[in-house]
Amino acid sequence: MPHITSFADAERALEPYWPGKLQRHLQTLEHIERFMDFLGSPQDKLKMVHVAGTSGKTSTAYYIAALLAASGKKVGLTVSPHVDQLNERVQINLTPLPEEAFCEGLEQFLGLVKKSGVALNYFEIMYTFAFWYFVRAGVDYAVVEVGMGGLLDSTNVSTRADKVCVITDIGLDHLNILGSTLPEITMHKAGIIQLHNAVFCYKQGEVIMDVIRQAARKKQADLHTLNAHAAQTQLAFLPAFQQRNLGLARAAADWVLQRDTGAELEDAAVLHAARIRIPGRMEIFERDGKTVIVDAAHNAQKLHTLAQSVHAGFASQPVAALVSLAAGRDYRLDEAAKEMAGLGTHLIITTFGGPKDGPHVSIEPQSLQAACTKYGARSVEIIVDPAKALQALVQRPEPVLVVAGSFYLLNHIRPLLV
Numbered sequence: 085m086p087h088i089t090s091f092a093d094a095e096r097a098l099e100p101y102w103p104g105k106l107q108r109h110l111q112t113l114e115h116i117e118r119f120m121d122f123l124g125s126p127q128d129k130l131k132m133v134h135v136a137g138t139s140g141k142t143s144t145a146y147y148i149a150a151l152l153a154a155s156g157k158k159v160g161l162t163v164s165p166h167v168d169q170l171n172e173r174v175q176i177n178l179t180p181l182p183e184e185a186f187c188e189g190l191e192q193f194l195g196l197v198k199k200s201g202v203a204l205n206y207f208e209i210m211y212t213f214a215f216w217y218f219v220r221a222g223v224d225y226a227v228v229e230v231g232m233g234g235l236l237d238s239t240n241v242s243t244r245a246d247k248v249c250v251i252t253d254i255g256l257d258h259l260n261i262l263g264s265t266l267p268e269i270t271m272h273k274a275g276i277i278q279l280h281n282a283v284f285c286y287k288q289g290e291v292i293m294d295v296i297r298q299a300a301r302k303k304q305a306d307l308h309t310l311n312a313h314a315a316q317t318q319l320a321f322l323p324a325f326q327q328r329n330l331g332l333a334r335a336a337a338d339w340v341l342q343r344d345t346g347a348e349l350e351d352a353a354v355l356h357a358a359r360i361r362i363p364g365r366m367e368i369f370e371r372d373g374k375t376v377i378v379d380a381a382h383n384a385q386k387l388h389t390l391a392q393s394v395h396a397g398f399a400s401q402p403v404a405a406l407v408s409l410a411a412g413r414d415y416r417l418d419e420a421a422k423e424m425a426g427l428g429t430h431l432i433i434t435t436f437g438g439p440k441d442g443p444h445v446s447i448e449p450q451s452l453q454a455a456c457t458k459y460g461a462r463s464v465e466i467i468v469d470p471a472k473a474l475q476a477l478v479q480r481p482e483p484v485l486v487v488a489g490s491f492y493l494l495n496h497i498r499p500l501l502v
Contacts, residue, residue: 088191091169091183097194098170101206110205111236119202119212120241126212126219127242130160130226131344133336134242136234136273137252139385140329143365144252145229146178147333150357151349152225153177155341160218162211162239164231165491167363167380167498174214176221178360189217207231208238225340235275245280249305250336252285252329254292255385266291274299282306282343284336286328310335319358323366323393330358364494366393369501371478376485376501380494382409383416387423390488394427403428404482406473408436408493411447421455427486430463431456434473436492444492470496 088094103110120127133152135145142163149161159177166172171180174189181189193213197204204212211231218226230237254270270292277283277299285296287309300307310332319327334357338349361367364380375398381390394403405428409420424431433452437445449466456464467473474497477485487497 088187088194089184090187091171094170094187094190097190098206098209101204101209103205103207106203106205113236113238113240115202115204116208116212116238116241119197119200119204119208120215122200122202123196123212123216126215128244129219130215130242130244131224131246132242132244133225133227133248133250133340134230134239134276135228135250135252136230136237136276137250138255138269138273138383139389140252140325140332141229141250143326143329143362144250144333145227146360146362146365147330147357148250148337149175149178149225149227150360151333151337151353152227152340154353154356155337155347155349157224158222160214160221160223160226162214162218162226163229164207164210167491167494168502170210172363173210174217176223181217189213193217211238230273230276233269233272233275235272237276240276243278245278247278247281248336248340249276249278249281249283250285250332251276251283251296252332253385254288255383267295270295271299277303277305279303280305282308282339284308284310284332284339286310286312286332308335308339318355322358323397325389325393326358326366330354333357364491364498366390367498371485371501374478374483374485376478376487378487378494378498378501380491381488382420382490384419384423387420387427387488390486391423391427394484394486398484401484402482403484403486404430404432404477404480405486405488406432406434406477406497407452407487408434408446408449408470408489409452410490410492411445417447417451417455421452422459424452424488425456425459425461427488429482430480431461431465432473432477433464433466434470434493435468436470436490436496444490446490446493471500474500 135141149159153159161175171186174181228239230239274296283305367378369376379390381387433449435446453464
């Protein structure tokens with residue numbers, strides 16, 4: 085196996101494990117469970133906070149990790165997907181592993197994968213690598229974001245009774261895999277609940293709550309249902325949806341600390357967590373005197389929340405937006421375009437697809453343009469190259485600029501802003 089000395093080397097080494105290159109069923113825990121047994125079950129050596137949901141799960145995971153770290157704990161965090169670099173998937177106290185440490189560890193780990201003889205896919209490798217590394221690093225807690233769904237997700241391998249499950253807001257997404265109804269999708273999200281776990285969620289619609297309650301009862305779990313989170317003056321610098329995510333994170337982290345140490349979260353820890361930068365989540369940059377907001381809102385629910393936050397935070401200011409969505413998820417297109425059409429007075433549609441995007445490519449821009457026009461977008465242009473599209477966006481007269489859509493779009497845009 086070639087030496088891995090850079091992120092580019094790591095991406096090349098992981099290419100053979102992309103799901104499309106493997107002849108096996110993807111939605112199964114069979115392979116990852118065999119491999120975890122081979123490794124000595126590192127997931128069962130970790131105190132885990134497991135985060136599932138449709139909207140807000142990445143932010144909630146970041147906030148939980150930040151709250152625990154600010155309380156003096158050593159915290160591992162793994163999220164999916166990454167925005168800029170692979171090492172975002174293995175963080176210690178919210179700091180991604182340095183490139184050298186990440187590459188050395190991954191090279192050693194891929195040797196173990198090969199030795200095991202288990203046919204793992206990319207996502208299984210990245211999650212098991214994180215678990216393996218967290219045990220070696222001696223973290224106090226591992227905060228783990230579900231990749232997709234929950235029940236059959238690669239993260240759902242810890243059966244410890246002290247696992248804490250956090251379920252964020254649930255909506256219609258991944259319909260081609262998780263099911264076409266809210267009960268079906270919720271069943272997958274609530275599938276992370278194991279025997280005697282503690283579970284935290286906001287009160288949502290009854291069709292959702294019925295499934296969560298049933299799952300909790302079946303597993304004899306301790307369900308904590310929070311009422312709608314009230315805005316807090318000291319957190320007014322956060323958009324409303326991030327205050328909501330922080331509120332859920334705070335409830336879970338506070339419970340964990342009280343259970344394990346008897347101590348409560350301090351206000352200083354909450355303020356510290358509230359000020360962390362979460363890649364691709366309502367991130368604000370300044371460029372040529374303009375405000376540029378970057379958010380990985382890629383479905384109708386997330387785009388609606390983004391539009392509300394932008395218009396609330398920048399009331400009466402004209403907005404232009406740069407957008408793109410991933411191909412192969414046509415069920416998202418119509419509702420997402422409806423939200424995009426109201427995002428700004430001018431839309432620039434771009435594309436992505438290349439080595440850094442793995443097997444993912446963007447939807448045909450003409451299809452997205454037609455859908456946005458259908459819902460009332462009057463000023464729409466297509467600029468295929470994402471770097472040129474960003475340049476055109478910055479040159480627009482509108483003072484507020486938004487970049488939204490697929491994470492893979494952000495892979496191209498965010499490094500140019502940072």
